[in-house]
Amino acid sequence: MKRIIKNYIDRQRLLKFGNKIIVGLSGGADSVALLHSLHELEYSCVAAHCNFHLRGEESDRDEQFAAGFAASLDLPFFKKDFDTRSIAKERGISIEMAARDLRYQWFAELKENQSADAIAVAHHRDDSIETLFLNLIRGTGIKGLTGIQPRTGCIVRPLLCISKEEILQYVQTENLPFVTDSSNEQDDIIRNKIRLQVIPLLETINPSIREALVQTMDNLNEAAKIYNTEIEKAIQSVYNKGSISIPLLKTFPSPESVLFELLKNYGFGKEVIREIYSAMDGQAGKTFYAPEYYVVKDRNEFLLSVIADEDKKEYFIQKDETFLEYPLRMEITLRTNDTSGDIDKNPDTACLDYDKLHFPLILRKWIIGDKFIPFGMKNYQKLSDFFTNCKFSKIQKEKTWILTSGNEIVWIVNHRIDERFKVNATTKKRYIIKVL
16 A cells, blocks of 8 residues: 555655655544555654544543554654634634634644645545535535545645555554544534445445546546636636726636636635626626625626725624724623613614623624524525615615624624524623614
8 A cells, every 4th residue: 555655646746755744643544544654655754633622531542542653653743732612613613614724724833843845634535535525515616526636735645545445454454553533433424424325325326436436536637627727818818907807708608607716716605706797797886795805897897806904804892891992982781680671772782692692792894695683583684685675875885884793693783683692581691782
């Protein structure tokens, strides 16, 4: 297997002989095989372990094992502890996303500190197949059908040429110890369902389905090279200094694809880009927003501009704050054991159930895709629809601030709170924000 890995590394130009590599070592069979094989191939390896503290004693067991295994190979070992759940809650993202971001951020820092040449992680062929299915389920373009790439910046994946079964054979042949993550056998995660249910089912139709899918991904990777080359030519043709020529766009077989590949780099989502495409023959003046950019439909072009600094910033409200000076002057009051039932119904005041909030609260401008449950209603409503129903002008939309808790909207400032955060008979603490 070491020969197969070495040939793959050379063919994909992932590493050079003697490179210093930060190797992610979780303690599972995949990372153990990666570290051992790279060490045997005489690369200079540094083992790096993340303890996300998500599985209690099992997490600590993994850390101890990783340290011991690195020592058995006489390799440097570094570890980092993360309070992953708290960080995920603070950032309003999933635990899985938080763990991934924390992992790669620390690996990058360690690479710089150790003057390493690359970061190696243990994704293998079956991981790439599962990623293909995940992207298919979510809806994807050609890039999503090409699987996991051998290299992403300084991150390399030398094991993409071998299967999980081959990894297990390798650790058994080399008599290598490893630990098992019990969560990998749970059947309630989408990736695990693909691994444990979907692929085995497909194997009853085609026993060589894994090889067939790998071949398909290889073919699509080659097709993607042609696609990317032609898209780049198209972008250079239609785009110049913030201006996208609509007449030139129309000369290409798929103007929407050109728009998508151009505008996704500026933070525009698929839904918004679809709306921009539909507006090619529409009236001038319509505006479309991303978190940091906006596009305005002019007569024969789309104009791409940066949103002003004030409008793209997020402002945090900490748990103990009683006053906010900027970007809005706000007075904040916390009332405990207040069961009077009296609520200030002025639109410039929000009376919220404190125990339903996650701090820090975030004050920001609205973006396409925002939705909430307006006070007094039961179902979600897109914020764009709320603005339309309330007959907001373009200027009113641009000036409206949104207060969020985690990734949920709490208050359309000066207009409507979210039904989920209202006070009721069971409320023990009232969190009152008043715009002055």
